[in-house]
Amino acid sequence: xxxxxxxxxxxxxxxxxxxxxxxxxxxxxxxxxxxxxxxxxxxxxxxxxxxxxxxxxxxxxxxxxxxxxxxxxxxxxxxxxxx
Amino acid sequence: xxxxxxxxxxxxxxxxxxxxxxxxxxxxxxxxxxxxxxxxxxxxxxxxxxxxxxxxxxxxxxxxxxxxxxxxxxxxxxxxxxxxxxxxxxxxxxxxxxxxxxxxxxxxxxxxxxxxxxxxxxxxxxxxxxxxxxxxxxxxxxxxxxxxxxxxxxxxxxxxxxxxxxxxxxxxxxxxxxxxxxxxxxxxxxxxxxxxxxxxxxxxxxxxxxxxxxxxxxxxxxxxxxxxxxx
Numbered sequence: 001x002x003x004x005x006x007x008x009x010x011x012x013x014x015x016x017x018x019x020x021x022x023x024x025x026x027x028x029x030x031x032x033x034x035x036x037x038x039x040x041x042x043x044x045x046x047x048x049x050x051x052x053x054x055x056x057x058x059x060x061x062x063x064x065x066x067x068x069x070x071x072x073x074x075x076x077x078x079x080x081x082x083x
Numbered sequence: 084x085x086x087x088x089x090x091x092x093x094x095x096x097x098x099x100x101x102x103x104x105x106x107x108x109x110x111x112x113x114x115x116x117x118x119x120x121x122x123x124x125x126x127x128x129x130x131x132x133x134x135x136x137x138x139x140x141x142x143x144x145x146x147x148x149x150x151x152x153x154x155x156x157x158x159x160x161x162x163x164x165x166x167x168x169x170x171x172x173x174x175x176x177x178x179x180x181x182x183x184x185x186x187x188x189x190x191x192x193x194x195x196x197x198x199x200x201x202x203x204x205x206x207x208x209x210x211x212x213x214x215x216x217x218x219x220x221x222x223x224x225x226x227x228x229x230x231x232x233x234x235x236x237x238x239x240x241x242x243x244x245x246x247x248x249x250x251x252x253x254x255x256x257x258x259x260x261x262x263x264x265x266x267x268x269x270x271x272x273x274x275x276x277x278x279x280x281x282x283x284x285x286x287x288x289x290x291x292x293x294x295x296x297x298x299x300x301x302x303x304x305x306x307x308x309x310x311x312x313x314x
Contacts, residue, residue, distance in 0.1 A: 027295075028150055035146035037180055061180040 009058065010073035012046035018077035019043050025074050037061035038075060087128075087135040088247040089164075093157055093188060094172035095181050096143035099200045101125075103172055103230035104140045124160070131240045136247070139166065145180075147187045148296065155298060161192055162283055163306060167247045172198045175205035175212060175227070185221070189255035190287050194246055195223045198239060203229040222254040260290075267293055278307065 012018050020042050023030060037060040038044070045059040055066040067075075094100040108127030125140040141160055142153035161169055171188050173181035178199075185197055199212060217225040224242045228235030245251045259265065271289035279285060291299045 031146070031148055031294075032150055035148070035150075035183060037183075062177050063180065 005079045006076060007079050008073050009044060009046070009067065009075045009077065010056065010069055012044075012056070012079070014046055014048060016046045017043055017080040018046070019080055020075060020077040022076045023074060024076075025071065029071065033071065033075075036065055037063065043080065044077065087137050088167040089137045089139060090129070090243060090247070091139045091141055091160055091164075091166035091169045092172060093141045093147075093161065093169055093184070094143055094200075095145055095174065095184055098143070098172045098174040098181065099230045100143055100172045101140060103170075103198070103200060103228070104138060106230050106233055106236075108138050124156070129240075131244060134244070136243065144184065146184060147191070148291075148294075155302075158191075158299075159302060161188065162287075163302075165192070165282070167194060168243055169195050170198050170243070171195060172200050175199045175201045176208060176210060178212070186258065189221065189223065190258065190290070191284060193253050193255060193284075195253060195255060196239070196242055196246060197221065197223060197225040199225065199227045200230050202227045202234065203232055220256060222256045224251070224253070257286075264293065279303070 006021070007018065009018060009020075020038060020040050022040060023033065023038065025033065042060060047057040047059050047064055049056050054069045056072055057064050057066045058072075059065075092100055092104055104125065104127060107129045124142075127138045127140075129136040129138050139160065141157040144151070144154045144157055147154050147158045147161070160166070169188060169192055171185045173185055185195075189195055197217070199214065202212075205212065212227060214225040214227050224246070226235060226239050226242060228239055242251070246253070260268070268286060268289045271292060272285045275288045275292070276285040279288060288299070288303070
């Protein structure tokens with residue numbers, strides 16, 4: 001996959017599938033995100049954006065979890081092809 | 084009553100943990116308060132083959148790294164109160180998510196049974212689970228049940244009994260970290276072992292210290308102080 005496929009979760013559009021590659025978050029919040037299933041390698045689906053675009057609901061490991069921009073903009077991944 | 088075995092129930096929220104608790108104890112639950120903690124835990128009694136077991140229902144959590152009060156309570160109970168058996172209840176329809184907590188608990192304590200609940204729901208969705216393979220990989224008994232139908236209970240109860248009495252031994256699979264972290268664990272572990280003796284897994288404490296877990300450090304300090312004070 002070429003570089004252009006790299007986006008943050010925040011930049012995802014409804015229906016996008018993004019495979020997480022890295023996270024620029026440390027400490028307790030990083031731990032929390034890992035526990036919720038935001039781990040490198042995991043495929044996350046962008047489910048729905050709030051009217052103002054924040055927070056965004058993601059489907060990860062069979063559960064829907066909403067993240068604010070503060071976190072979702074620090075999680076990088078590769079945009080996967082649409083089905 | 085105090086010579087009966089203590090069985091702690093841990094698991095993610097919504098895994099049917101309380102359904103299992105109520106089914107095993109026959110709804111005879113009451114709440115108990117634990118030293119230094121105001122959070123109450125549900126406790127009940129289970130009678131199996133003429134023996135009493137005390138069951139303690141820990142708060143449902145996704146993790147046990149003390150991000151919240153609930154996680155702290157669950158962690159402190161498993162690590163410091165040392166139940167004879169810790170039953171980790173996992174959701175058969177969402178194993179990947181649930182095994183996170185299970186692996187964390189396997190690092191903390193040895194006598195663990197993984198209880199795969201909601202098997203009826205999983206079968207409806209066409210999910211099949213190879214519990215023998217999981218048992219081999221994890222090094223602890225893995226048992227499939229359906230708490231609401233009381234399916235799988237005889238095997239579960241026998242396993243609890245055999246583990247509590249030391250007739251079977253668990254050898255939880257140990258996670259190996261990268262070289263740097265393993266080196267740091269190796270240098271910390273002997274120092275930790277001096278402090279906690281063999282009451283707590285020194286490898287686990289070393290890992291938590293490397294992670295900067297201040298809540299655990301505070302808990303250890305206060306508990307060691309109490310011990311010195313009474314010694």
